[in-house]
Amino acid sequence: MTINLSTANEFIARHIGPRQADEQAMLTTLGFDSLQALSASVIPEGIKGTSVLNLPAGQSEADALASIKAIAAKNQLHKTYIGQGYYNCHTPSPILRNLLENPAWYTAYTPYQPEISQGRLEALLNFQTLISDLTGLPIANASLLDEATAAAEAMTFCKRLSKNKTSERFFASRHCHPQTLDVLRTRAEPLGIEVVVGDERELSDLSPFFGALLQYPASNGDVFDYRDLVERFHAANALVAVAADLLALTLLTPPGEFGADVAIGSAQRFGVPLGFGGPHAAYFSTRDAFKRDMPGRLVGMSVDRHGKPALRLAMQTREQHIRREKATSNICTAQVLLANIASMYAVYHGPQGLTQIARRIHQLTAILAQGLKGLGLNVEQSQFFDTLTLHTGNRTSALHAKAQARHINLRVVDDERLGLSLDETSSQSDVVALWALLAVDGQTLPDFDALAQSVTGTLPAALLRQSAILSHPVFNRYHSETELMRYLRRLADKDLALDRTMIPLGSCTMKLNAASEMIPVTWAEFGNLHPFAPAEQSQGYQQLTRELELMLCEATGYDAVSLQPNAGSQGEYAGLLAIRAYHQSRGEERRDICLIPSSAHGTNPATAHMAGMRVVVTACDARGNVDIEDLRAKAIEHRDHLAALMITYPSTHGVFEEGIREICGIIHDNGGQVYIDGANMNAMVGLCAPGKFGGDVSHLNLHKTFCIPHGGGGPGVGPIGVKSHLIPFLPGHSALERKEGAVCAAPFGSASILPITWMYIRMMGGEGLKRASQLAILNANYIARRLEEHYPVLYSGANGLVAHECILDLRPLKETSGISVDDVAKRLIDFGFHAPTMSFPVAGTLMIEPTESESKQELDRFCEAMIRIREEIRAVENGSLDKDDNPLKNAPHTAAEIVGEWTHPYSREQAVYPVASLIEGKYWPPVGRVDNVFGDRNLVCACPSIESYQEA
Numbered sequence: 001m002t003i004n005l006s007t008a009n010e011f012i013a014r015h016i017g018p019r020q021a022d023e024q025a026m027l028t029t030l031g032f033d034s035l036q037a038l039s040a041s042v043i044p045e046g047i048k049g050t051s052v053l054n055l056p057a058g059q060s061e062a063d064a065l066a067s068i069k070a071i072a073a074k075n076q077l078h079k080t081y082i083g084q085g086y087y088n089c090h091t092p093s094p095i096l097r098n099l100l101e102n103p104a105w106y107t108a109y110t111p112y113q114p115e116i117s118q119g120r121l122e123a124l125l126n127f128q129t130l131i132s133d134l135t136g137l138p139i140a141n142a143s144l145l146d147e148a149t150a151a152a153e154a155m156t157f158c159k160r161l162s163k164n165k166t167s168e169r170f171f172a173s174r175h176c177h178p179q180t181l182d183v184l185r186t187r188a189e190p191l192g193i194e195v196v197v198g199d200e201r202e203l204s205d206l207s208p209f210f211g212a213l214l215q216y217p218a219s220n221g222d223v224f225d226y227r228d229l230v231e232r233f234h235a236a237n238a239l240v241a242v243a244a245d246l247l248a249l250t251l252l253t254p255p256g257e258f259g260a261d262v263a264i265g266s267a268q269r270f271g272v273p274l275g276f277g278g279p280h281a282a283y284f285s286t287r288d289a290f291k292r293d294m295p296g297r298l299v300g301m302s303v304d305r306h307g308k309p310a311l312r313l314a315m316q317t318r319e320q321h322i323r324r325e326k327a328t329s330n331i332c333t334a335q336v337l338l339a340n341i342a343s344m345y346a347v348y349h350g351p352q353g354l355t356q357i358a359r360r361i362h363q364l365t366a367i368l369a370q371g372l373k374g375l376g377l378n379v380e381q382s383q384f385f386d387t388l389t390l391h392t393g394n395r396t397s398a399l400h401a402k403a404q405a406r407h408i409n410l411r412v413v414d415d416e417r418l419g420l421s422l423d424e425t426s427s428q429s430d431v432v433a434l435w436a437l438l439a440v441d442g443q444t445l446p447d448f449d450a451l452a453q454s455v456t457g458t459l460p461a462a463l464l465r466q467s468a469i470l471s472h473p474v475f476n477r478y479h480s481e482t483e484l485m486r487y488l489r490r491l492a493d494k495d496l497a498l499d500r501t502m503i504p505l506g507s508c509t510m511k512l513n514a515a516s517e518m519i520p521v522t523w524a525e526f527g528n529l530h531p532f533a534p535a536e537q538s539q540g541y542q543q544l545t546r547e548l549e550l551m552l553c554e555a556t557g558y559d560a561v562s563l564q565p566n567a568g569s570q571g572e573y574a575g576l577l578a579i580r581a582y583h584q585s586r587g588e589e590r591r592d593i594c595l596i597p598s599s600a601h602g603t604n605p606a607t608a609h610m611a612g613m614r615v616v617v618t619a620c621d622a623r624g625n626v627d628i629e630d631l632r633a634k635a636i637e638h639r640d641h642l643a644a645l646m647i648t649y650p651s652t653h654g655v656f657e658e659g660i661r662e663i664c665g666i667i668h669d670n671g672g673q674v675y676i677d678g679a680n681m682n683a684m685v686g687l688c689a690p691g692k693f694g695g696d697v698s699h700l701n702l703h704k705t706f707c708i709p710h711g712g713g714g715p716g717v718g719p720i721g722v723k724s725h726l727i728p729f730l731p732g733h734s735a736l737e738r739k740e741g742a743v744c745a746a747p748f749g750s751a752s753i754l755p756i757t758w759m760y761i762r763m764m765g766g767e768g769l770k771r772a773s774q775l776a777i778l779n780a781n782y783i784a785r786r787l788e789e790h791y792p793v794l795y796s797g798a799n800g801l802v803a804h805e806c807i808l809d810l811r812p813l814k815e816t817s818g819i820s821v822d823d824v825a826k827r828l829i830d831f832g833f834h835a836p837t838m839s840f841p842v843a844g845t846l847m848i849e850p851t852e853s854e855s856k857q858e859l860d861r862f863c864e865a866m867i868r869i870r871e872e873i874r875a876v877e878n879g880s881l882d883k884d885d886n887p888l889k890n891a892p893h894t895a896a897e898i899v900g901e902w903t904h905p906y907s908r909e910q911a912v913y914p915v916a917s918l919i920e921g922k923y924w925p926p927v928g929r930v931d932n933v934f935g936d937r938n939l940v941c942a943c944p945s946i947e948s949y950q951e952a
C-alpha cells in the first residue's frame with residue numbers, strides 16, 4: 001500500500017458543498033458533461049475569458065494560517081494612549097467566545113425575517129436602549145458604520161429638519177475628532193453644504209447655520225458645558241448634534257438633557273477590539289419628533305399573530321430599499337455584530353459596573369494629571385474625563401522620540417502638544433510609567449498612593465449626571481458568567497443562522513465563513529492595533545492590505561483597489577465620488593446625471609443622491625434585461641450631463657446579459673463612466689472580470705463574495721476597484737499618502753476583518769476561486785431545474801440558464817390560490833429554512849442564491865420543501881385545504897400553538913412536521929407571524945418596562 005505523503009490542499013473541497021459524484025449527477029441533470037461546458041454556456045461570448053486569475057495555487061488551511069501568523073507578527077503592539085475616538089478595552093471572554101467567535105451569531109443575516117431573528121433583534125433592542133439611556137434621547141437606531149459617517153448622517157439629518165431652510169452652512173467644532181471633520185467635508189461638498197470649522201466659544205452670530213456638531217468631551221480632553229450654546233443655536237433655528245463618548249456619559253449629563261437634537265458616536269470601547277480602526281458600531285439617537293427621518297435600521301416592538309410581543313425592524317419605509325433616492329440614507333449593511341457585542345458588554349457589566357469602569361479611568365487620569373503638574377508639565381485641561389493635552393513646547397519632538405523608544409504611543413497633536421487618553425486597560429503602573437516618561441531626567445516622580453488619597457475628580461459639578469442609567473432588568477440580571485453564557489445561548493437558539501440551515505438569499509451570497517478564515521480576526525496582533533499608531537508598527541497590516549489589494553485587482557480586472565469603504569453602500573459612494581472628481585478634473589463638472597435601471601438595488605439610487613447626482617431611471621425589458629434602446633435614448637438625451645451608469649452584473653435578475661459590452665459602450669460614447677455594482681461577483685470570479693469588459697469602477701461586497709460573515713447585518717467591507725484613470729480619485733485619509741476625500745473614519749475602514757478575505761483567496765488560489773464561481777452557477781441552475789416544473793423561473797439567459805441565482809415567480813399562484821410570497825417564506829420556517837429574498841428585484845417573487853458552499857443534500861432538502869409547499873398550494877387551489885385557514889397562511893407555527901387548543905382544519909403534524917425528517921431536529925420559531933403594521937403604528941424602540949410586558 002502506498003500512502004500519499006504530500007500535504008494536499010483540501011480546503012477547496014471543504015469550502016465547496018457538492019462532492020465530486022454529486023457534481024457529476026447535477027451536471028447530468030442539466031445536460032452538461034463538465035463544469036467548463038456549463039460555464040461556457042452561461043457566460044456570454046463577448047466577455048468570456050476576460051478573467052485569467054494570476055494567483056498562486058491555494059495553500060492548505062494549516063499553511064495559510066502559518067503565513068498569516070507571520071504577517072500578523074509584523075504588527076507591533078506598543079502601549080497606546082492615542083485615543084481620538086479609539087480606546088483599548090477588554091472584550092469580556094464570555095462575549096468573545098459565545099458571541100464574537102460563535103457562528104450562531106456571526107453567520108446570521110440581517111433580521112428582515114423577524115420570526116427567525118428574535119434573538120439578535122432582542123440584542124439590538126438592548127443596544128438601542130443602552131444608547132437611548134446613556135445619551136438621554138428617546139430614539140436610537142440599531143447602529144451606523146462609524147463615528148465619522150454617523151456625524152455626516154447627523155449633518156444631512158439637520159439639513160432635512162432644520163427650520164433654517166435657506167442656510168447651506170454647517171458649523172463643526174474644531175474640538176471634534178479630526179477624522180470626523182475630514183469625513184464631514186467629503187460628505188458636504190457634493191451636496192453644496194459648507195462645513196465651517198471653528199471654536200464654538202468664539203462664535204457670535206449663529207444665524208448662518210442650519211446645524212452644528214459639537215464633541216463631548218472634546219477631542220483634546222476638555223469637558224465643555226454646552227447648555228447655553230445649544231440654546232443659542234436653537235434660538236437661531238439651528239439643530240445641534242453632539243458626538244459623545246458613551247463611557248463618559250455614565251458620569252456626565254447626557255446630550256439629550258442639555259438640549260441636543262442628535263447624539264452620535266462610537267460604541268467601540270464597549271468591548272470591541274481596536275482592530276486598526278474597525279469594524280465598530282456607531283450609534284445615532286434623536287428626539288421622538290424626528291424619528292421618521294432617522295438614518296439606519298431601527299428595531300421596534302410589535303405583536304405576533306397570537307397577540308404576543310415580538311420584535312421586528314420598524315419604519316422600513318424610510319430606508320433605501322423602499323424609498324430609493326428619497327431615502328434618509330443609503331445604509332444597508334450596518335454593524336450589527338459589533339452593536340451586539342457592545343450591548344452585551346453593558347448587559348454583563350450593568351449600570352454599576354460601567355460606572356465603576358468610567359470612575360476608575362477618570363480617577364487614574366486625575367491622578368496622572370496632578371502628578372504631571374507636579375512635574376512641571378503644562379496640562380491644558382482643568383476639567384476632563386480621560387484625555388489630556390500637554391503643552392510640551394520645544395520638548396515635543398524629543399518627548400515623542402523618547403516615548404517611541406519606550407514603546408509608548410502618545411497622540412501627536414501638533415508641534416507643541418502631545419495628547420494622551422487612558423482607558424479600561426490602564427493601571428497604576430501605566431500612570432507611573434507615563435510620569436517617568438514625561439519627567440525631566442533626575443526628577444523625583446510623584447507618589448501615586450499619596451495622590452490617590454488626595455486627588456478628586458475634575459468633572460464640572462454642574463455637568464455631573466443626575467439621571468439613572470440602565471435600570472431595565474436586562475442590564476441587571478446577567479452579571480455572572482453562567483447567566484450571561486446562557487442568555488447568549490438562549491438568544492442564539494431563537495434564530496436561524498448558517499450553522500443550522502442554508503440561507504438562500506438572492507443577492508446576499510450567504511456562503512461558508514470558514515473557521516480558518518475567522519481565526520486570525522481575534523488575534524491580538526490584528527485586534528489590538530490603534531488605527532493611528534505610527535506606520536512602523538503596522539507593517540503586518542500594510543503587507544496584508546497591499547497583498548489583498550493586488551488579489552482583488554486580479555479578481556476584478558481593475559488597476560487599483562481601495563479597501564476603505566466599510567460596506568457596499570460606502571463603496572458605491574466612494575466610486576461615484578471618484579467619477580464625480582474625474583469629470584471635475586476634466587472641466588466637466590456639469591455631468592451630474594446617473595442612469596440607473598429600474599431593477600437596481602435601493603442603495604444605488606440612494607447613493608447617487610448622496611453624491612449630488614440626479615437619478616434617471618431606465619427601463620428593463622420583458623426578459624428582465626436592461627432595455628438597451630431606452631438606455632441609449634436616455635444616454636443621448638442627457639449626453640451633456642451624463643455622469644455615470646450604475647448597473648449590476650450579472651443582473652439583479654440573476655442573468656448574464658448579452659448586451660453588457662454594448663451598454664458600457666453607449667455610456668462611454670456619451671461621456672459617462674460605468675459603475676458596475678459588484679455584489680454579484682460570486683458568479684464571476686475567475687470567469688469574467690468587470691474591469692475588463694467595460695467597467696470603470698466597481699465595489700465588491702467582501703461580506704458576500706469573499707466570505708466575511710454577515711454578522712446579523714454587519715460588519716461588511718465594500719472595497720472599490722477602479723481603472724487607472726480613476727486612481728487619483730480614490731478615497732484618501734490623513735493617515736494615508738493621499739490626504740483628501742476620506743469616506744470613513746479609519747484609513748482601511750474595517751481593517752480587522754480583512755484577514756478573512758485574505759485567507760479565503762490564499763487558500764482557494766486562482767483555480768479554487770474559479771471553481772467556486774462554477775459551482776455557484778451549477779448549484780443555482782440545479783435548483784432552477786428542479787423547481788421549474790413547480791414554480792416558473794422568471795428570467796434566464798439566452799440558453800435557458802441562470803447565473804448564480806434564480807427568481808421563482810409566485811404571482812400566478814397568488815391569483816389561483818391567494819397564497820403570497822410572504823406565506824411561502826413563512827411556511828419555509830416550519831421546514832426549518834430561512835426564506836429566499838422576497839420581492840426583490842421583482843414584487844411577488846422569490847430569489848434563490850444557494851452559493852457553492854451548499855451540498856447537494858442541502859439543495860435537495862430545500863427543493864423538497866419547496867415542492868411540498870407547492871403541493872399545499874395546489875391543495876388550496878383545488879379546495880382540499882381551506883383558502884384562509886391553511887398551513888401557509890398560518891405559518892410559522894409555534895410550539896405554544898401546537899400544544900394549545902387546535903381549531904384548524906389540518907392536522908398538528910402537517911403544521912409542524914410536514915416532512916418526517918423534522919421529527920429528529922426541529923427549529924421552533926419563538927413567535928408566530930409578526931404584525932408589521934401594528935409595530936409601525938405603535939412604535940416602541942427601547943426595551944419596554946416589565947409591566948408593559950405583563951400587560952401584553
Ligand SMILES: *Cc1c(COP(=O)(O)O)cnc(C)c1O
Nearest residue numbers: 332333507567568569601679716
Ligand atoms: C448587498 C447589495 C448592495 C449593498 O451592499 P451593503 O454592503 O449591504 O451596503 C448593493 N447592491 C447590491 C446588488 C447588493 O446585493
